[in-house]
Amino acid sequence: MSITNIASMALRHLPAETAHEITIAALKAGLGPVQRAGDDPVLRTQFCGLDLPNPIGLAAGFDKNSEVGAAMIRAGFGWAECGTVTPLAQDGNPRPRLFRLSEDGAVINRMGFNNAGLEVFARNFHAQKKSAGALGANIGANKTSKDRIGDYVTGLKRLWGLPAWFTINISSPNTPGLRELQGGDALEELLGRIMETRAALCGDGPNPPFFLKLAPDIHEAQIVQISDATCKYGIDGLIISNTTIERPDSLQSHYRGETGGLSGRPLFDRSTKVLSDFHSATKGRLILIGAGGITTGDDAYDKIRAGASAVQLYTALALHGPSLIRKIKARLADRLRADGFSSVGAAVGRD
Numbered sequence: 001m002s003i004t005n006i007a008s009m010a011l012r013h014l015p016a017e018t019a020h021e022i023t024i025a026a027l028k029a030g031l032g033p034v035q036r037a038g039d040d041p042v043l044r045t046q047f048c049g050l051d052l053p054n055p056i057g058l059a060a061g062f063d064k065n066s067e068v069g070a071a072m073i074r075a076g077f078g079w080a081e082c083g084t085v086t087p088l089a090q091d092g093n094p095r096p097r098l099f100r101l102s103e104d105g106a107v108i109n110r111m112g113f114n115n116a117g118l119e120v121f122a123r124n125f126h127a128q129k130k131s132a133g134a135l136g137a138n139i140g141a142n143k144t145s146k147d148r149i150g151d152y153v154t155g156l157k158r159l160w161g162l163p164a165w166f167t168i169n170i171s172s173p174n175t176p177g178l179r180e181l182q183g184g185d186a187l188e189e190l191l192g193r194i195m196e197t198r199a200a201l202c203g204d205g206p207n208p209p210f211f212l213k214l215a216p217d218i219h220e221a222q223i224v225q226i227s228d229a230t231c232k233y234g235i236d237g238l239i240i241s242n243t244t245i246e247r248p249d250s251l252q253s254h255y256r257g258e259t260g261g262l263s264g265r266p267l268f269d270r271s272t273k274v275l276s277d278f279h280s281a282t283k284g285r286l287i288l289i290g291a292g293g294i295t296t297g298d299d300a301y302d303k304i305r306a307g308a309s310a311v312q313l314y315t316a317l318a319l320h321g322p323s324l325i326r327k328i329k330a331r332l333a334d335r336l337r338a339d340g341f342s343s344v345g346a347a348v349g350r351d
Helices: 003-011 016-028 069-074 118-129 148-159 178-182 184-202 220-233 265-282 297-306 315-320 323-338
Strands: 045-047 050-052 056-058 079-085 098-101 106-109 134-139 166-169 210-214 237-240 261-264 287-291 310-313
Touching: 003 016, 016 069, 016 098, 016 315, 056 323, 069 079, 069 118, 069 134, 079 118, 079 166, 106 265, 106 315, 118 134, 118 148, 134 148, 148 166, 148 178, 148 184, 178 184, 184 210, 184 220, 210 220, 220 265, 237 265, 261 265, 261 315, 265 287, 265 297, 287 297, 297 310, 297 323, 310 315, 315 323
Parallel strands: 056 079, 056 310, 079 134, 134 166, 166 210, 210 237, 237 287, 287 310
Antiparallel strands: 045 050, 098 106, 106 261
């Protein structure tokens, strides 16, 4: 067993947020794992102008202040999303606010977009970008903002030219009212202002893809409406999904009653069903990113066959350690070849 995995096991005996803070500090000190060999060529993934060595991405939430995304790519991720960042620094919700449901392969969090704000994020991102592969920015709104859509515009303007893509996070359950932006007139206004800002910023220069991160707790009519609206305004893709506020009856942990968003294994079936429904509703007009409950290479493959061009994970990494990345990639490559696919793209949506 490697020293990295021994350390990872030791961290699991600490409170979840304390363990995360120690992990970030260790990565900043250069103590993280490094993948020496290149990825299997069958895993190379291309979409929206991104050319990735593999489709396994680090989801937002791990690297809130853009301090260690480059280290995570060195550890084996094909791409990494930093954030969520809000215009102003905020402390988030009171502790404890992060709970491991180890028996269920899950986590509940009610972090509340705790981060150091745009200025710190931008400085860190600029420094990381010099030594990293594909890094993106996940932007959000401050809890006390009187113009939440304006917060997204502010984030775009301050970070423009830095990330390889932007993700507009309107699906966290831990900022009251934020999910209201996922539908109706609020969604139309959001998309209109976001894409107006994009057009003004890009000019003749680079035009990074824009993704919208959605909740799994939506019904069929919302899926149709969101699909139509995002296609209408020219959003490049959807990340499906964020955490759920639902609590399956199968949960065993004594933390199951904690408020916040549930992630990890219990989210897999629901998020994959919503992903598949969006694949049907969008009919290939949008790129879809699969997130929620990915623990194995088989899980990643199921997301891809359901319509995902790439995937993201975070909870499984926290529960199982960094060696998980290598295992997921090896199994995914085996599954692709066994089914006769020469690339990830060839398998997208085959179910």
